[in-house]
Amino acid sequence: MQSRLLRSFLVVAEKSSITKAAEVLHISQPALTKSIMRLEKELGVALFERVPAGMRLTKYGEVLFHHAKVMENEYRHAISRIQELRDGRSGALRIGAGPVWLVSLLPPIVAELQKQQPGVAISLIGGVIDTLVPELINGELDLICVSLDFPNRSEIIKQKLFDIHHVLIADPSHPLASEVEVDALLIHKYPWMVLKSDYVGTERISSFFAANGLEPPKIAFETTSIHSLLQGVKSGSYIAHIPAQMLPLAHMTGLQEIKLKQPIWETTAGYAYRASVQLSEPMKAFMRLLQDINPATSSNLV
Missing domain, CATH: 3.40.190.290 (D-Maltodextrin-Binding Protein; domain 2)
Structure with missing residues (x-):
């Protein structure tokens, strides 16, 4: 299966419209329709159904969208890692954080991480379980620090730290x-x-x-x-x-x-990351710092 077909599929799914997707991809509508039909023929299932509002994913399309989105994010991250290695940079780390982590626990840890890894660009994104876990699964975040009060999944590794x-x-x-x-x-x-x-x-x-x-x-x-x-x-x-x-x-x-x-x-608090991810040195260093968290002293951090 060609990456171009998956890219076409993702844009149509995100725009819910052949017309809008064709504009984004800078191709004609007939050419885009042909690509979608070719992908559906390869898979042997219908990925979209036409509705008054445009294009809607079928149950098969929803499955492909989830996995294709992860593949797209992983590919983008791989390109970024390769460029960082080529240019001698230390990389980036995208961390999702629940409220107590965002406000009380992570700011000093991030500061310490940047002392140890001065070349690392860190993004700290606030949220709650219901927003951060999907972003982790989709590859939009490298690691999340949250309450671990969500169902276990084979693709996610949880590390408990404290109650x-x-x-x-x-x-x-x-x-x-x-x-x-x-x-x-x-x-x-x-x-x-x-x-x-x-x-x-x-x-x-x-x-x-x-x-x-x-x-x-x-x-x-x-x-x-x-x-x-x-x-x-x-x-x-x-x-x-x-x-x-x-x-x-x-x-x-x-x-x-x-x-x-x-x-x-x-509940139990800790961090989680995708089992498929290749741990970078900044991510390993961040995990080591997390192991030293003492929530009893978090009052000193706010």
């Missing part, structure tokens, strides 16, 4: 701020603020309430930024959950912990 538990926070003006200790029924009455796309975290919160015979809480406000979340909670209207390691930052924002009678969410 974390989540706590509730609110503004001192919140009605629950004066309570010595609260239960599920009491906190269920108030609106919540959460990180957008954090479906795992929201599901764990729903499970907590379900275990106490209650419906999921009202999610009134979503945001993509942990700093925005803290400022939103500062308004006094919402409850939110954060890893305990982020309490110092919450305190600096003027928020306080709401004491619960029982844990709301406990």
